[in-house]
Amino acid sequence: MMRRTAMSALLSHWRRRPLQLVMLLLGLSLATALWSGVQAINAEARASYDRAAATLGQDRLDRIVSGTGAPIAQSEFIALRRAGWLVSPVIEGTLRLGPTRLHLIGIDPLTMPAEGMAGDIGATNDLLAFLTPPGLLYVSAETAERLSGQSLPPLKVSASLLAGIGMTDIGTAQQLLGKPGEISQLIVARGQRQGLPPVEQIAPGLVAKAPDAQGDLARLTDSFHLNLTAFGFLAFAVGLFIVYSAIGLAFEQRRATFRTLRSLGLPATTLTGLLLAELVGFSIIAGIAGVLLGYLVGSVLLPGVAATLQGLYGASVPGTLTLRPQWWASGLAIALFGTLAAAAQSLWRVWRMPLLAPAQPRAWARASESGLRLQAAAAIGLFVATIALAVFGSGLVVGFSVLGGLLLGAALLLPVLLALFLALMQRLTRRPIAEWFWADTRQQLPGLSLALMALLLALSANIGVGTMVSSFRLTFTGWLDQRLAAELYVTARDEAQAADLRTWLTGRVDAALPIWSVSGEVRGAPAEIFGVADDPTYRGNWPLLARAPDTWDRVATGTGALINEQLSRRDGLVIGDSLMLPGGWTTTVTGVYSDYGNPLPQVMIGIDALTTHYPDVARLRYGLRLPSDNVGALSEALRERFDLPPENLVDQASLKRRSLDIFEQTFSVTAALNILTLGVAGLAMFASLMTLSTMRLPQLAPIWAMGLTRRQLILLELARTLVLAAITLLAALPVGLGLAWVLLSVVNVEAFGWQLPMHIFPADWVRLAALALAASLLSAFIPLRQLAAISPSDLLKVFANER
């Protein structure tokens, strides 16, 4: 009975202050939403990778692949089977169908181990149709829609396939891909007999590969998702500032109630328990709202993320979210965790509160000199640790830890700096109102510092990420100009047409530069090996970061190779190092080039070396050099003469546009999260100002009594808000630039394998400053309206009711 009464007494607080309740719930649900939205995106993407990795059982079964990246001959498959190896052939390739591309996988259902079969493929009654011409093509429902009307084998919808993937019989696939008798890889069934002759003895050049539980995609995209997670966490942390101030305020204002309840005999344990129950209730409500909101955030952001993943990594991720049970659970858990973390201090105080403690609010905990000194020491300690980590650590997690250390240290240091600044200003002013202004601001600082810290975090993140993105864009655009030097890119349909094409092009263009490549393993990881013609196009334009004096001569004669920055950084390869390439031959590194946006290691060798070592290389793609006025005419002529589909003829301008689109897409999510974080910080500011304004009446009343008008008071309050926000903004600049530096020189290198020069964009800062000041003014608006509306009698009452 007592408990119920106590509970209703405690809850009545919220009825009287609905705005506070709204702040609490809003802060908590926003924090949960941003966090769980990001988690949802990551989970969706990871589920797709898992499905991709499991499509052929690559995650569980050994495979046999060609050591050189050349296709496996069907005769080698037969030889292995007839030697007793239980292997099943798979062919993979890309089918271009008008504007769409289909990743085609051909399997042999008769030899495929059961665990190599994707879910419901063939579960229907279609073997006859599957095996015999024209065959059947299994695709996802979405892909089926896109492919309708194409001249393909009859389509069958399968729920277990990702979008953009088609699965069909190997015979059908070989025919569609124009690769008769070719096999891409062999799936090795479990339970091979002991004592079989070794694979390399039966089919020299083939090598076994262990199952890959994670899958290439998951590994490639890991850093991308870590990035997202870091931003989600930042947003969550900023959101918690709101929760912290709302809870702190509610507890302060209920001190009288607490004392009364305790005096009436309610034990401290019960009181703490009731408050805990209240918080848990709120966190569940806010958690549910947050998860729903997060679903919304995730759904809005996912298409962009999916497009990025497709563009950068070729990863197919559906554009729609699935609600997963574990996601509900984790959303609620994080909300609960956040609430308890934010309320721990306040709960502790209630638990320890002496029975007869003064019942009035303490006008917010006052920061003592020693408290500030402690905070400064902690910040400096954090900076030192962060620097040590940056110097001695390595890895992406270290990169983000450095970011976290930098941000947290800066946030801790901010109130110290503000206090010093305000003390200095107070000493410098002589006029009484000015002196009061600075002194009063100092007095308010402890109450506002949390919100200002949140603002600092949001602003620094904004500056840091903005600087990184803009630096990247600038570098990337310049790099594209160098890299895409040819005016027109053309791809033949097959080798015969390619031969025709070469003959036809002679005399019509200044140069037809082969763009031929093979894939294979370089130093234990999948890589691409390109052939490069000896041409001024490359000598003059290729973006080399490091070079030997005779780089291009050595590449041309086949005694040297260029490697991309990713490969160079990953394995610490420098000019002069020797490099073993697929097929077991060795060359020397004579140059390193930048290769943004490519997740794979890449090697460039002379075109003659390529065709000598990999005679089977597909010779379909060419970059054409010609006067740019002739591009339109030539591509028209090419289209007519060779009946090429539009995607086989791409001019420089549209290729650049496409690359930049992918680039912009990549950072649109980051930008969106950034804005949301800033919004949350603004809300935190608002919550703090609301808190303070209700408590400030006793401090304003004497000033009013001394003759300052309410209007003047309001202007002073506005000025105070602006000054604090401006100083925070100034502090955020170096922090943001530091952040950008860490992102460009540490995180990017770890995540993607490339380093970027940093550029500075002051115009962006001005825009951000305007935005931040506007946000703080807006957050001061409601509290000040209350002040404006206050009647003189209320101000007078302060003296009468002086507690």
Add this chain to the structure above:
Amino acid sequence: MTARTVISFLMALLLGLCPPIAAVAQGFAGLGTTAEGFAVPQPGKAFAFPSDHGAHPDFRIEWWYITANLTGADGKAYGVQWTLFRSALQPGEREGWSSPQIWMGHAAVTTPERHFVSERLARGGIGQAGVTAEPFDAWIDDWRMQAAAPVAGRDAVADVTLKAAGQDFSYALNLTAEGPIVRQGQEGYSVKSAAGQASYYYSQPFYDVRGTLSLPGGDVAVTGQAWLDREWSSQPLAADQTGWDWFSLHLDSGEKLMGFRLRDSGAGYTSATWIAADGTPSPLPPGALSVSPVSTAEVAGRTVPVGWHLTLPARGLDITTTAINPHAWMATRTPYWEGPITFGGSHAGRGYLEMTGY
């Protein structure tokens, strides 16, 4: 012995090799009664060897089926099975992956204690499996039934080597025929039901065997007898036939007996061929042979009659069979029981028993 396998194979397809094949099976079942596009066995056809040892892709189903009763150097009784099935999705053969011919291999070694089984699948047209008549060669993966160097005057499959391997066993046997090819039914036209379903069917029941079994306990040298069944057809069984019990018996007298009962909703259909020691076959009218179970065993969660009483009054035969290993269960995609047996009574000897549909 075996039309057995007709359904064995069909059911393999039905019950889900890989799921897609399950699909075909339904197509098969539909086609099972009408041989659309496929050739149909006709009475009065004379076999032509060696070409009829090869594949007949215009017929829906076909098999090369060898069972061997062996004795090890260790004195123990062993059984070996080697089977290659061909099943056509459509009549005829095409090159490459578009071949409509599907091949399936079953291999087994039975000891009194263990039963080793393995299974293979392959498509025709790519070289992974197939049969050539001259020189005779039948294979799927590394399993092979291959003719030895031809000897003038001897049949093309009179001398063959036989190899197969599973995860934990393998065998290599030399088979030498000590008697002629035997045509079952009416000169090789074997009727399978009262409604007239039939197949082409001949046997080579006179193989002497010598070779080695490789088992987890080590290699075992073996000698004994083997029996080859060749059968092809397009409309194997009547719709209501649910399974069969099939016997191939080497009598100690040198005579052989092939007999089967096809079970249906009624009394079933039995058929038998008595083969004299010189290979002269005497087909017996339907119903001449009667079979009845005398003992059962719990195998793979089912009750299977592993002991039988056979009577053939026309030949004074009254015997009871005993399985060497009652647990000779073929845990293949379509499971069935197949294993070596011995028998006593009016006659003694050994042989093979196959039972499906339990």
